[in-house]
Amino acid sequence: MSVSKSLIHRLERICGSQSVLSDPDELLVYESDAYPLVRALPGGVVFPLSTEATSQVLKALQDHEVAFVPRGSGTSLAGGCLTGSDAVMVCTSKMKRILEVDLDNECAIVEAGVITQEISDAVAEYGYFYAPDPASQSTCTIGGNVATDAGGPHTLKYGVTGHHVFGLTVVLPCGEVLPLGGRTQTTHGYDLTSVFIGSEGTLGLVTEVTVKLTRPPAAYRTVLAVYDRMDDAGNTVRDIIAAGIVPAALEMMDQAIVQILEDAYAYGFPRDAEAVLVIELDGIEAGLDRQLDRILTICRENRVRSIDDAASAEQRAALWKARKTAFGALGRAAPTCITQDGVVPRSELPHILRFVRQVADKHDLRVASNFHAGDGNIHPNFLFDQRDPRQVEAVQRASHEILAECVRVGGSVTGEHGIGVEKTEALKLMFNDADLAAQRQVKHVFDPTGRANPDKIFA
Numbered sequence: 001m002s003v004s005k006s007l008i009h010r011l012e013r014i015c016g017s018q019s020v021l022s023d024p025d026e027l028l029v030y031e032s033d034a035y036p037l038v039r040a041l042p043g044g045v046v047f048p049l050s051t052e053a054t055s056q057v058l059k060a061l062q063d064h065e066v067a068f069v070p071r072g073s074g075t076s077l078a079g080g081c082l083t084g085s086d087a088v089m090v091c092t093s094k095m096k097r098i099l100e101v102d103l104d105n106e107c108a109i110v111e112a113g114v115i116t117q118e119i120s121d122a123v124a125e126y127g128y129f130y131a132p133d134p135a136s137q138s139t140c141t142i143g144g145n146v147a148t149d150a151g152g153p154h155t156l157k158y159g160v161t162g163h164h165v166f167g168l169t170v171v172l173p174c175g176e177v178l179p180l181g182g183r184t185q186t187t188h189g190y191d192l193t194s195v196f197i198g199s200e201g202t203l204g205l206v207t208e209v210t211v212k213l214t215r216p217p218a219a220y221r222t223v224l225a226v227y228d229r230m231d232d233a234g235n236t237v238r239d240i241i242a243a244g245i246v247p248a249a250l251e252m253m254d255q256a257i258v259q260i261l262e263d264a265y266a267y268g269f270p271r272d273a274e275a276v277l278v279i280e281l282d283g284i285e286a287g288l289d290r291q292l293d294r295i296l297t298i299c300r301e302n303r304v305r306s307i308d309d310a311a312s313a314e315q316r317a318a319l320w321k322a323r324k325t326a327f328g329a330l331g332r333a334a335p336t337c338i339t340q341d342g343v344v345p346r347s348e349l350p351h352i353l354r355f356v357r358q359v360a361d362k363h364d365l366r367v368a369s370n371f372h373a374g375d376g377n378i379h380p381n382f383l384f385d386q387r388d389p390r391q392v393e394a395v396q397r398a399s400h401e402i403l404a405e406c407v408r409v410g411g412s413v414t415g416e417h418g419i420g421v422e423k424t425e426a427l428k429l430m431f432n433d434a435d436l437a438a439q440r441q442v443k444h445v446f447d448p449t450g451r452a453n454p455d456k457i458f459a
C-alpha cells in the first residue's frame with residue numbers, strides 16, 4: 001500500500017509544496033538512518049515548520065489512517081526512523097528556532113529540530129552551556145535526543161538528556177497539542193514529560209523542548225592513560241568509581257579503534273597499546289589536583305604504561321575531537337559498521353570486555369570498541385561487509401550473545417541508542433510478558449490506533 005496523492009496534496013497545502021517529498025528519487029535520501037542493515041523507502045516526507053503545522057499534519061494523517069515516523073537528523077543507530085511505503089516520515093529539520101533563553105530560570109525553549117551543539121553555541125554568550133554531549137552532537141537534534149534519552153561521554157557526571165529537560169510540547173497522533181512540564185524540574189501528578197523521554201517517537205511527536213542550562217565548570221583536568229592490558233584499564237575504571245570519585249568523563253578505547261583512528265587522523269595515540277582511557281575531571285579549581293593525584297595513583301596501581309596530560313584547552317579539544325570522530329574513521333575501515341550498545345555494572349567491565357573479544361573470535365568478526373566505560377556502557381563496533389549474508393548473520397548472533405551476557409550480569413540491552421527495530425527481540429531478554437504488556441498499554445493511551453512509529457520497540 002502506498003500513500004495516496006490526495007494525502008500528499010493535503011500535506012502540501014499545510015506545509016507548502018517545497019516541504020513535502022514524494023518523488024522516489026528524493027525519498028531515497030530517507031530510506032535509512034545510521035543502522036545499516038534495513039532500508040525502507042517512506043511513502044512521503046513532510047517538513048512542518050511549527051507545532052501548529054505539525055498538529056495539522058498529524059490530523060491529516062489520522063483522517064487518512066496513515067502511520068507516521070518522526071525523524072530529526074536520522075543518526076539513530078538502532079533503525080529508529082525507518083519508514084515503510086505505507087507511512088509518512090515527519091521530519092523536524094526545518095523547526096530550528098531557539099524560541100527563548102530564560103536566564104532567570106536557567107532554561108531555554110527550543111524547537112525539536114535544533115542541532116544539539118547549537119543550543120550550547122547560542123547560550124555561550126550568557127555564560128551557559130547545554131550539558132548532554134552525545135558524540136553526534138554536531139549533527140543530531142534535541143528532539144531525537146529526547147526521544148532516545150541520549151547520553152554521551154559526560155553522562156557519568158552530568159546525567160542523560162532526561163536530567164536536563166524541564167518540559168516538552170508534544171503533538172499526539174490525533175493532532176492534539178500537549179504542553180508537558182514547565183520551567184523547573186518539579187512535576188505534579190503523573191510525570192508525563194518523563195513518559196515521553198525515551199519513547200522513540202512511539203507516543204507522538206516532540207515539537208518544542210525546555211532544556212536546563214548549566215554553568216560551564218571553572219577548571220578541567222584531562223589525561224590520557226595508556227595500558228598494555230585491557231584488564232588493567234577495566235580495573236582502573238572500577239577502582240576510580242569505587243574510590244568515590246566521579247569524573248566528568250571516563251572513556252575507553254581499545255587497540256583496534258586506536259589503530260583505526262591513527263590510520264584516519266594520525267592524532268598520535270600509541271598504536272601498540274591494548275587500551276587507552278580518557279579521564280576528565282571538572283569543577284572548581286580547588287581540590288581538582290587532589291582528586292587527580294588519587295586517580296593517577298589508581299592508574300599506577302593498575303600498571304598504567306604512561307599518562308599524558310592534555311593541559312591546554314587546545315590539547316583537550318583535540319583529544320575530545322579524536323574520541324568523537326571515531327565513527328567517521330570506522331567508515332573508512334570496512335564497508336559496514338554496526339555499533340552495539342549494552343550496559344553492565346561497572347564491576348563487570350573487565351569480564352564483558354573479555355567476553356566481547358571471545359564472541360568476536362568465535363564468529364570470526366572484526367570488532368573495535370570505544371565506549372563510556374565509567375557508565376559501564378559498552379559500544380563494540382562490528383566491522384564487516386553487509387553484502388555477505390554469512391557476515392551479517394554472524395554479527396547478529398554475536399550482538400545477541402553480548403547483549404544476553406550484559407543482562408545476565410545485571411545490565412541492560414541499551415545504554416543510550418534505544419531499541420528501534422534493531423533490538424525488539426533483545427528487549428525480551430529484559431522484560432517479561434507482563435512488563436511488555438504494561439508498556440504497550442501506555443502506548444495505547446497516547447496512540448490508540450497504533451500509527452506512531454509502528455514496529456519500533458515492540459516486535
Ligand SMILES: Cc1cc2nc3c(=O)[nH]c(=O)nc-3n(C[C@H](O)[C@H](O)[C@H](O)COP(=O)(O)OP(=O)(O)OC[C@H]3O[C@@H](n4cnc5c(N)ncnc54)[C@H](O)[C@@H]3O)c2cc1C
Pocket residue numbers: 033034069070071072073074075076077079080081092112133134135136139140141142143144145146147148149150151152153200201202204205206207327328416417420453456
Ligand atoms: C557518529 C554517531 C555518534 C553517536 N553518539 C551517540 C552518543 O554519544 N550518545 C547517544 O545517546 N547516541 C549517540 N548516537 C546515536 C544518535 O545520534 C542519538 O540516538 C540521537 O539522539 C538521535 O538524534 P537524531 O536527531 O538523529 O534522531 P533520529 O535518528 O532522527 O531519530 C531517533 C529516534 O527518535 C525519534 N524522534 C526523532 N525526533 C523526534 C521528535 N521530534 N519527536 C519524537 N520522536 C522523535 C525517531 O522516530 C527515532 O525513533 C550516535 C550516532 C552517531 C551516528
